Amino acid sequence: MASQPSTYDLIRQHGIDRRTFLNYCTRITAAMGLGAAVVPDVVAAMENKPRIPVIWLHGLECTCCSESFIRSAHPIAQDMILNMISLDYDDVLQAAAGEQVEEIRRRIMKEHKGAYILAVEGNAPTKDDGVYCTIGGQSFLEILKETAADAKAVIAWGSCASHGCVQNARPNPTGAQPVKKIITDKPIINVPGCPPIADVMTGVLTYILTFDKLPELDRAGRPKMFYGQRIHDKCYRRPFFDAGQFVEQWDDEGAKKGWCLYKMGCRGPSTYNSCSTIKWNEGVSFPIGSGHPCLGCSEENFWDNGPFYERLSNVIVPGIDSTPDQLGKALTVLTVAGVGAHVVSQLVRTPKNGASPEK
Amino acid sequence: MDIIQQPLRFVPGETRFGQRYVWDVPIRLTHWVTAFSVITLFATGMFISWPIVGPGTGEPANHFLMGRVRQVHFASAYALMFSFIVRGYWFIVGGRYARSGMPRFWDRRWWNGLRIQILEYMSVETGPAHVGHNALAGVSYVVMVGGLGMFQILTGFALYSQSNPGGFWDSLLGWVIPLCGGSFHTQMLHHLASWGFVIFFILHIYIVLFGAARYKNGLAGAMISGEKFFREGDLDL
Amino acid sequence: MATRVVVDPVTRIEGHLRVEAMLDGSNRIQDAISSGTMWRGIEVILQGRDPRDAWAFCERICGVCTTVHALASVRCVENSLGITIPKNAEIIRNIMFLTQMVQDHVVHFYHLHALDWVDIVSALKADPAATASLARSVSPKWPLATEGYFRDIAGTVKKFVESGQLGIFQNAYWGHPAYKLPPEANLMAVAHYLEALKWQKELVKIHTVFGGKNPHPNYVVGGMACAIDLNSDNAINMERLNLVKDQITAAINVVENMYVPDLLAIASFYPEWTTYGGGLGNYMAYGDIPQNGIADVAKFRFPRGVILDKNLGEVLPVDPTDPEQIQEEIAHSWYQYPNGKTSLHPWDGVTEAHYSGPKTPYKELDETKAYSWLKAPRWRGHAMEVGPLARMLVGYASGRAEFKEVVNAALGKLKVGPAALFSTLGRTAARGLETQLAVHWLQDEYDKLIANLKAGDSATADTHSWSPETWKPESKGLGFTEAPRGALCHWIHIKDKKIDNYQIVVPSTWNASPKDGKGQHGAYEAALIGTPMADPKRPVEILRTIHSFDPCLACASH
């Protein structure tokens, strides 16, 4: 591997001058939320390292994480694939098919034992021996375990791989489970979101390449640099929230003025993601910016936290399916009724001439 | 059960029949701080959950309704927490009534007391008059106020910690959120638990009034004066 | 002895597809089966949920055709609840729909399909100057056609290859005898592969403006969540509209001066592929892009209809509400129906998984048994092909002028007759031609939006039936659209404010379907039959035909 050219060599060979290269390093540094002080480190890393092999597996998914990935603006997907990583296996983009592809996966696992990154999009069905997702006749569950065994680290793309996502929503017909439930002996970086923001995806990868270490993770195994704060704490509609000015209905006065979407069910107050800072598609907008409440798509089990347009979800225990307030009110009425019944029973039974209990 | 035989004080004119000083100052103080903060927390909490009124149109910088209500919620939250701390401390160092009613699940006599109390409220059987809390009252305070209150404090401050990742409350209580199944669920549970206080409140007030009316034990004012009084009977003290 | 060629995974598609082809002695495909090897159970997961949330679940059926399931879903709920959306919402949805179609088709052509026809390694031998003049002759208006530009690209390819780390391009079929392009055409295609990759992320910003993000922009039942207020800096205003407009202008340039010229240039090197891969010859389109509400089918830009047995002389009517017309069978699918039923209309549809295939890991499927996670939808008992080719043929056969114009122009350029359309290449070409229509429609829809705003209408949502309190105790509805891959429809049953049943029949379910009870093949299977293979170990021919459908298996099985 030592004889392989570094990212910088490759960029240079593509006829890109040093200024553009430095400029590019500054941009990705900024994208990672790092200060100007670390730009020289980025430059050094880009100058000296060969491209790291990446195996990108696809399980039960909608492939939207891949779609998001190719929307990245800095760096663009082309730079990522041609200059920064060696995307050796990815059945969505791979030129070869069938046996030839599986052969690549086995070869990379052997030749780069302990050195490749395993990127997982989607997740694995665990019911019925995993027959709900097979590749080359093998269950994805097996493929995932097998490929993770010799990986240096695992990146769990999107809410599918991080949390289970839509196929894991009640009643989870296939027993879909996120990567962390299946791989327990490897560092896993969860990059949730349905899908994650493109530049978050490339930001995580470039961080690993540049600093030669995994990003600092929070309690949920997410890179702090992108999932450190709630949408709500950095939402541009927050002044309306604090003021108490809310959209009450689609297309109302408040909607036109861009008031807070809290009463439309916004999950921003319980969602950790970069949407309200980095925004989507090169900063054009984000869900709230275009008038729709946040669905909480980067949060664990968010699909089961509906109805999405209600502030709170229903309480679902066998026999009960109501909002917390309906339940609370019902219990209150029951209590009042119980008290009433007691009053009545006491009026009937208590002797008239003394409050003291008889001995 | 910790039964102390102590003669009743009979000083007609000065004290009332069977009068006892039961609730000393820290108990009364924490009781009222707890009561007012819980009521405020419930009211502000419900407003936060569904802000029924708003300032309407106008410059957001001139309004801070939601923000203010949240501030009140948080101020009451601190009050509740300190009140709990003081009451907890007093539980250890306070007089014997400070520990009365404490559920003793391992003690058959406690279970018996609970049974008798329930039957008494149903007017089926009568038991002794209690100077401190009876078993039923005790268990309801410990579970419905102590337990639920602790739960609200834990989930509440965990929710509160979210706006300052890495801060004091986050490092202290950050573990609560994943334990509750994520931020959204923590909020759901915090909301749901609020209703427990409504139910407690109704039962609590009723029983205080009922006790006062039925046994003429002065309960209605006991948490103000600290005095309870008894007409006759076996006192468990 | 027949050889059995197994391609699994079929790559450069969405989802997990397995193809098994049986070859005769001269390596011609005599029988084939297509198997969807994943299932998530979205229809099961939807049960019992709030119908207004359904679009978000459905949208996650697929991130490649992101949007179309959300669109079909809000339409089916609106249909069920009797909601008519405001005009602006209809136009914005049309704009989003067309944006998706254009982006998806271009990405399919360059990033998923091109490598079946383009040999990257051969591009190394190209002369940059000759490539530039080729590019200019193919598309005189495309500016990136200089020698220096192509030298840079050639350098990129060269250094990439020399790095020894070939990434997604390794171990492929370079040098296969089925590749026919000269090195210069290959280099030009590689350059445009990269250009398209850079550009596609720009176009989708239209979704971000109206839907807040892409992939998976937001919809709402009753209209769109993005309010319009030209005097607000927090709603759709002039700046937002300008962004949309610019992207449309850029898209027209890319499609007219890069995509379509490339497509026709490449196609001209593969005339034999206008004779392979035709398959069923039955085509179906529900139609879409309403101009006067979803109920006025006659005014759709994409007309509705069925063509049976390649008969362009007759367009038959389609009614997805009719239980006699649309049915899903499960004879060769890993599902079971109650009471021994074998086919059901989606309103009465049932999704109950029942795996009966081989234990993993397996080498072969048994085509006499169940072999796929796809059901087999049929129209009046016929297997149908849906998609760009079906839409172009229905438009053509319905006598729509704009369809005839683009189709005839392309046929003229390639010097072939309409029969050439019934083929692998016909399918691939139809996709490009439809994209050409789509970019101009995009402009038209934008102009309509402006005109409507000018007329003083800024409504984007109808909220009369938003509250579940206003709903009938029980209702049913359906929502159709023409997704990039073809006719898509969602059927819903709402009961007591909840989803009682939700059934989805997807374009790729039609195309990639397994055999039905009568043994009739699905469209992929039928299209593969008859194709000769040069080297069965390197299945380029199978990939070509399968890719011409642009498979999406996450969609197909959902």
Ligand code: HEM
């Ligand atoms: C939400 C409001 C309230 C809460 C959470 C609450 C809670 C409590 C608690 C925890 C105790 C046990 C005291 C201890 O051992 O420290 C208690 C006792 C008591 N509370 Fe309250 N309280 C509330 C409202 C009230 C009100 C409004 C009254 C007056 C009418 C009242 C009257 C009493 C009395 C008389 C006792 C002593 C009962 C006994 O002797 O067993 N409480 N309350």
Ligand code: HEM
């Ligand atoms: C009796 C005790 C309490 C009650 C009844 C109560 C009630 C509530 C309710 C009903 C909500 C609205 C939940 C929702 O629907 O989103 C809420 C929110 C909240 N509560 Fe409490 N709460 C209590 C104690 C506390 C405590 C001790 C804290 C500690 C700081 C706290 C912090 C919060 C926070 C941070 C929120 C979220 C509000 C926001 O940030 O917008 N609560 N509470």
Ligand code: NFV
């Ligand atoms: N088949 C399919 Fe889709 C499309 N187009 C949806 O309906 O791709 Ni994912």
Ligand code: SF4
């Ligand atoms: S996380 Fe969401 S977007 Fe990504 S594959 Fe899963 S369903 Fe699709």
Ligand code: SF4
């Ligand atoms: S729109 Fe959502 S995230 Fe933004 S301030 Fe309102 S509630 Fe918070």
Ligand code: F3S
């Ligand atoms: S829905 Fe997802 S995209 Fe962002 S604003 Fe909410 S986390």
Ligand SMILES: [Mg+2]
């Ligand atoms: Mg279906």
